[in-house]
Structure formats: C-alpha cells, structure tokens
Amino acid sequence: MAKGNPNSKINGPLKVGTSFDWKTHGLTIRSTFHTVENKSKVGWSGPAFGSFAIHNWQFIKLGNKTVVKVEESMEG
Template identity: 35%
Template sequence: MALAPSSFETSMDIDRNAPVIVAEEIRILAPPARVWDLLTEIDRWPDWNPDISTAVLGGAVAVGSTFRWTTAGLAIVSTIGEVVPGKRLAWSGDTHGIFGIHVWTLDPGDSTGRTTLVRTVESWSGEVVRQDPEALRGQLEAAITAWLGHLRSEAETLTPSTTHL
C-alpha cells in the first residue's frame, strides 16, 4: 500500500440529506493496522470479499486517486476524498444513477491495541434512489453488513507472519 503524505485530507463526509444513509459498526479482533491494510490494499479486495469481483487502484491511496471496481454486477469508478492514515478512508462514486459516498473510520477497540472498532457510513442519492429509497436502503444495508463480515473474517484470520507458537 503506497500512501502519498501530501495527499491527506480530513474533511469528507456523507451527504446528510441523501434519501438513503446506512451506518454500521463492528468490533474486529485484529489491530487497527491490519484492518487499515485490508481496506487500503484496494487491488486485493476481491481476494477476501467475494461480493467484489474486480478492484483496481490507479495510483497511490491518496486524495484524488481513482479506483475501478465491480460489485453486485455494477461497474463503479470511485474517487478517494479523504485519507487519514490508520484512521479514516473515504471515497465517492456513481453508477446507474446512484451517487454514493462511503466513509470508513477505525479506532482502537481496547487499550491493548489488539482490536479495532470499525465504523462505516454510506449515503446514496440520485433520481434512482429517490424513486425507491426503501428497497435501495435494504440492498445497501445487506451489502455493508456482508462487507463488514468479510473484513472481520479476513482480519481475524491468522497468517504465518502473525502466528506465534
């Protein structure tokens, strides 16, 4: 994961007036650095999240960088709008009349630094969303819940470098 230090920003938020807003959180039994690496190694998302079939980052994890990804059969181009290393990552993108803003926040889950509290919130707006916000809210809730589950599963999986005998 390459970070461009001059490209950090701390001001991106969801659209608080969007017809669909979903917020979820999960506690993961892995240090924040491990969770951060999984979120920012965008090209590797399909390796651990079966709901994402492709993901390609065009450059460093930095404000203004774009990535192309496919989820639920939808091709999306997203632009990173905030990077606070180890703490916050946010992007926006649109597909098929839905404009989304997704913000991830990581905090230590305990005083030992061995767990992470992951909070994520996403807003959807656009004409398509205004036509049937309840159905789309259900789809987004299911997608975020699944993503968090996959993230937890991957982060909590012991790898040879983290296994201590």
C-alpha cells in the same frame, strides 16, 4: 481493497484524488478517494446505479481490536 482481488484496482497511490475501479453484480464502478488519513479514516465517492454514493470508514482502535465505523449516503 484486498491485494490481488480481481474485482478492484487502484489507479495510483492511496491519496485524496486517486480513483479506483471495482466490480459488483457485473458492473464496473469508478470511485474517487476524498479522505485518506493513515490508519484512521478513508472515504470515497462516485456514481453508482444511476445515483451518487459517498462512503466513509473510520478505524477505531479499542485495546487489541479495531472497530470499523461505516457511513454511507446516496442521492439520485
């Protein structure tokens, strides 16, 4: 979440179990971090639009670049 972004707010330190609120299409969604690995992985989950979503991002360093691998699943 970008610092100063009015559409997102983290509710504590960046660690497993911390929630954050974010807005999309006029709706506020609360998600919770389930994975936080410094500089390599972050993942969160929570209800959204009548379903349950899981997001996982992995940051892969390739030389002087970083590739972001994104996985998402939803049910409901």
